[in-house]
Amino acid sequence: MRREHHPPRDGWEKKIESHGLAYHRAAHPAGLDRPYWDESVHYVFSLDEVEALEEQVEELHAMCLRAVDHVVSTGRFADFAVPEWAWEEVARSWERRDGHLYGRFDLRYDGTGPARLLEYNADTPTSLLEASVVQWFWLQDVFPDDDQWNSVHERLIDRWRGLRLPPGPTHFAFTNADETGEEAMTVAYLQETAEQAGLATVAVAMEDIGWDALNRRFVDVEDRVIRSVFKLYPWEWMLSDDFGRHAVRHSTWIEPLWKALLSNKALLAVLWELNPGHPNLLPAYLDSPRDLTSYIAKPLLGREGASMRVVTPEGTQETPGDYGREGYVFQGFDPLPDFEGQRPVLGAWVVADEAAGLGIRESTGLITDDTSSFVPHRIGA
Structure with missing residues (x-):
C-alpha cells in the first residue's frame, strides 16, 4: 500500500459530474482548499493485499451477523438504545432474515498488518457512487492497464435480482432535508442499478410517503401502494416518531429493520465481547x-x-x-496511519454477504469527518 501522485485529468470536474457526482462542490463545508474528489493522489495496492482484505472483510461481516443473532437471542436491545416497543419487530425482522442490500466497513489499514474495524455503516452508507462508478472511470482514463478492487456495480445489480420483493414497483426514497444533493444522487444511482436488474421503480421523498389509516398501508403522492421501498433514512430516526410504528409492521424496507443493530456502534462492544482479541477488532x-x-x-x-x-x-x-x-x-484508539500528512480510512463495501470493493477517504485529523476528501485507488505492481 502506497500513496502516489498523478496530474488530474483535464476537465475532471465535468467528467465526474457526468458520472453522477454532481454534489462534489457541496459535499464539503465552505472554506476548504482541497476538493472533495481529489484525483491528484491515489493509493496503490498489491493483489495479495486486496485478496487478504477481501477475506478479512467477509470474516468481519460474518462475525457481525453472528452478533445480531446473539443480540436477538439474548434480548440485548436496550444496549442498542432500541425503543422497547420495537424489540419484538426487530427480532422478527431478523428471524425472517429480511433481505438486505449493502454496507460499508470503515477500516484502519496501513499495509503492514491486519485491518482493524472502526465501524460498520450498514443502514445508510454513502460515498457509494464515488467508489462504484467515478473512480472506475478515473482508472480507465488514467491507468487503463491496471485493475481496481471494484465489483460494486455488478454485484448491486445481481443482488437486486436476488431479493424477494413483493409485486409492484419498488420505491426509492430520499429526503428533502438533504442540502448537498449527495443523498438524492446516491438514491438515484441505486434506483438505476435496480432498473438494470429489471425492477420497476418509483422515486419518492420520505416526506411525501403517506399513511392510509383506513387500509393500513403506505402510499405515495399518486396514491400508489408502497409495498417495497429503499430508503437512505436511518432506522433510528424512523423509530423516534410515530411513522416508525407503522413502518416496522408494513411494507418491505431496504435496508431491513434488523440492520438497525449493525449500524449502531454498540455493535463494536458486542463484537469484542464475542471475539476477544480478534486481530481485526479493537x-x-x-x-x-x-x-x-x-x-x-x-x-x-x-x-x-x-x-x-x-x-x-x-x-x-x-x-x-x-x-x-x-x-x-x-x-x-489506534491512530489512522500517516501518509504524507494525510490519514486514510478504508471504506470496504459489502453487497449481500460478499466483499465488493473499496473507497478511500483522507483527512488530516485523527477523526474522519465531513471535511475528508475521497481519493481513488488501483491495483498495481
Missing part, C-alpha cells in the same frame, strides 16, 4: 473505557464523526455535535 466496551489508556468515545447513534472524544495520555480532543444522548461505546 477493544470496545459499553460501560466504561475499563483498562484502556487510549480510547475514543463514540456516540451509539453518531454520524459524520460528530460528538466524538479521543482520550490519550497526551490529552483529549473532541469533535462538535449533538449526538450521545443514547450513550457511548469506548473503543481502543
Whole structure:
C-alpha cells in the first residue's frame, strides 16, 4: 500500500459530474482548499493485499451477523438504545432474515498488518457512487492497464435480482432535508442499478410517503401502494416518531429493520465481547473505557464523526455535535496511519454477504469527518 501522485485529468470536474457526482462542490463545508474528489493522489495496492482484505472483510461481516443473532437471542436491545416497543419487530425482522442490500466497513489499514474495524455503516452508507462508478472511470482514463478492487456495480445489480420483493414497483426514497444533493444522487444511482436488474421503480421523498389509516398501508403522492421501498433514512430516526410504528409492521424496507443493530456502534462492544482479541477488532466496551489508556468515545447513534472524544495520555480532543444522548461505546484508539500528512480510512463495501470493493477517504485529523476528501485507488505492481 502506497500513496502516489498523478496530474488530474483535464476537465475532471465535468467528467465526474457526468458520472453522477454532481454534489462534489457541496459535499464539503465552505472554506476548504482541497476538493472533495481529489484525483491528484491515489493509493496503490498489491493483489495479495486486496485478496487478504477481501477475506478479512467477509470474516468481519460474518462475525457481525453472528452478533445480531446473539443480540436477538439474548434480548440485548436496550444496549442498542432500541425503543422497547420495537424489540419484538426487530427480532422478527431478523428471524425472517429480511433481505438486505449493502454496507460499508470503515477500516484502519496501513499495509503492514491486519485491518482493524472502526465501524460498520450498514443502514445508510454513502460515498457509494464515488467508489462504484467515478473512480472506475478515473482508472480507465488514467491507468487503463491496471485493475481496481471494484465489483460494486455488478454485484448491486445481481443482488437486486436476488431479493424477494413483493409485486409492484419498488420505491426509492430520499429526503428533502438533504442540502448537498449527495443523498438524492446516491438514491438515484441505486434506483438505476435496480432498473438494470429489471425492477420497476418509483422515486419518492420520505416526506411525501403517506399513511392510509383506513387500509393500513403506505402510499405515495399518486396514491400508489408502497409495498417495497429503499430508503437512505436511518432506522433510528424512523423509530423516534410515530411513522416508525407503522413502518416496522408494513411494507418491505431496504435496508431491513434488523440492520438497525449493525449500524449502531454498540455493535463494536458486542463484537469484542464475542471475539476477544480478534486481530481485526479493537477493544470496545459499553460501560466504561475499563483498562484502556487510549480510547475514543463514540456516540451509539453518531454520524459524520460528530460528538466524538479521543482520550490519550497526551490529552483529549473532541469533535462538535449533538449526538450521545443514547450513550457511548469506548473503543481502543489506534491512530489512522500517516501518509504524507494525510490519514486514510478504508471504506470496504459489502453487497449481500460478499466483499465488493473499496473507497478511500483522507483527512488530516485523527477523526474522519465531513471535511475528508475521497481519493481513488488501483491495483498495481
